[in-house]
Amino acid sequence: MSLLSIGKSGLFAAQAALSTTGHNITNANVAGYSRQGVVQSTAIAMGQGYGFLGNGTQIAQVKRYTDEFLNAQVRTAQASSSAMDTYNAQISQIDNLLADSTTGLSPALQGFFGSVHDLTQPSAGVPARGTLLTSADILAARFQAMNARMEDIRQGVNGQITSNVTVINTYAQQIAKLNDQIALASGGDLRQPNDLMDQRDQLVMELNKHIKATVSQADNNSLTISIGNGQPLVVGKRAFELAATTSPTDLTRVEVGYVTGDKVTVLADSALTGGELGGLLEFRSKSLDLAQNSLGRIAIGLAETFNAQHHLGLDADGNFGGDFFSVADPFVSKNFNNNQSSTTTVTAKISDATQLTTSDYQVDFDGTDFTVTRLSDNQKTKIAPFPQTVPQTIDGVDFSISGSAAPRDSFLVRPTSNGAASFKVAITSSSQIAAAAPIRTKVPLANKGTGTISEGTVDANYLANKLAGPLTLAFDSATGSITGFPATQPVTVVAGGVTTTYAAGAAVPFTAGASYTVAGMSFSMNGKPADGDQFVIEPNTGLGDVRNAGLLAGLQSKNIFNSGSTTYQSAYADLVARIGNKAREVQVNAEASKAQLAQAQGAAEDVSGVNLDEEAANLLKYQQAYQAASKVMQIADTIFNAILAIGR
Incomplete structure (x- = not known):
């Protein structure tokens, strides 16, 4: 290759390097741009009898500097x-x-x-x-x-x-x-x-x-x-x-x-x-x-437990309390991809709010069995027996499934998701607040002994065994027992930490300090009654009594959720x-x-980022290379002209 061609190859290489450097500078602030550089390689030399003469340079690649790792x-x-x-x-x-x-x-x-x-x-x-x-x-x-x-x-x-x-x-x-x-x-x-x-x-x-x-x-x-x-x-x-x-x-x-x-x-x-x-x-x-279900669980737990106690009181008119709050039943929906021929129906009712979790549940049918999956931890519970005779309770929720199912039928049950949204006050008048206890006790003035009876409380069993009139208990000194209990109800006595249940109609001993529970009513007796002394339990009127309100207030400090903790x-x-x-x-x-x-x-920029100071230095370097290559071509031109002059 002539000296002129060698200079031209260097000129073109320097020009490409200058263009690439300018491209880097003008795109330095473009997001994602990777620095580029011209990679040169030596052109193939030509063999002569005395050795190999170089043929200049060539551009091997315009390299993009990047690191995939x-x-x-x-x-x-x-x-x-x-x-x-x-x-x-x-x-x-x-x-x-x-x-x-x-x-x-x-x-x-x-x-x-x-x-x-x-x-x-x-x-x-x-x-x-x-x-x-x-x-x-x-x-x-x-x-x-x-x-x-x-x-x-x-x-x-x-x-x-x-x-x-x-x-x-x-x-x-x-x-x-x-x-x-x-x-x-x-x-x-x-x-x-x-x-x-x-x-x-x-x-x-x-x-x-x-x-x-x-x-x-x-x-x-x-x-x-x-x-x-x-x-x-x-x-x-x-x-x-x-x-x-x-x-x-x-x-x-x-x-x-x-x-x-x-x-x-x-x-x-x-x-x-x-x-x-x-x-x-x-x-x-x-x-x-989690937050919405947890808030709903609190709302449902409060409503259910407050209602349960409110039912055991009397309002200002002497009527038993109704629901103080209302909440919605669990949200149940079927998968719209279910087999259209399926007639499966899934319903859910909250039976024990204290056992509720904050999880949602999925009900699936595999062709043989229904399985309820607690989605928070994927714990599975098989519905057995199926068909059901009674609802199956899981985490305080009664699951009822009926109809003809098809394989892969699926349902979503969210027991608490709507609890807070549907939480409402059910009563409409302050007179409906059941503040009074439904029973009261008294000791006749004619009693001769020192026997006493507590005010008495009731539990949910009382609602099925309400007093129609006064219940009179009497002490029999000959047998040391209390008579007058309802003839069809067993009596549970707790004395000294020991619980004893007496069959309906059996003699029930009097023990000072013992508590007695019968027909949903609980009371304690103390003192030393005389033979024939009486103790009366009778329906309350609902006026001037706030004992049930006290029990309602006590729910604030009562352990309700998480297994009573x-x-x-x-x-x-x-x-x-x-x-x-x-x-x-x-x-x-x-x-x-x-x-x-x-x-x-930063690590990636170290490889692909454009450094303007470095590029400015490259501009000078490639400018000098361009000028040097031009000088080579100029000298080649001078030599060529000198050779032509000799020929003249």
């Missing part, structure tokens, strides 16, 4: 950071709602039971009853308002899930389009459309802000992208789609489905992790559902603590994820 770390960190940020933004709303000292449930609970306590005071009267009814309305409104706020958050989550699915589908289509363009433009490993590949990598990075995506290399510089449990999102130039679809068992819940042809398969929330979408799904399943207030405090701890955990994780993302981005 570091990029994968950035994508993973981005998906985690976006998920934690989204989770943190959502759970902080619930945390603030529950823990607020003004609008939270605690002030309303304390105010309500404070009014119940006020009703037990000697000076209490009609005003105290009115105050109690007002406090009950405030408590109901607080339950409903807190649940409504959670429903607003839930609808917001539904909307964000839908928008994220739309964005994910858009990115998938754009990545697939770039895959096609890159494959067509690629000419092997060395000739690559660098700018298109940068655009595609940036789209993949943006995709990971919405969902964690797994990336693998394919032929012709294409990328294959999958999500969830390996569902393909992009394969070559083909993009697959997600769909925001209504839950088959809950029409108020938006789920994410995978589209295959004309079929949409709902994906489990746990399968879609990372990114905003993963954060939303995790928040809903692990925090929002938790009060209403402590159950709510536990909810506040669990959400608060989770909120703090998510906040810390979000901060840690941001730090990891920054670290990963």
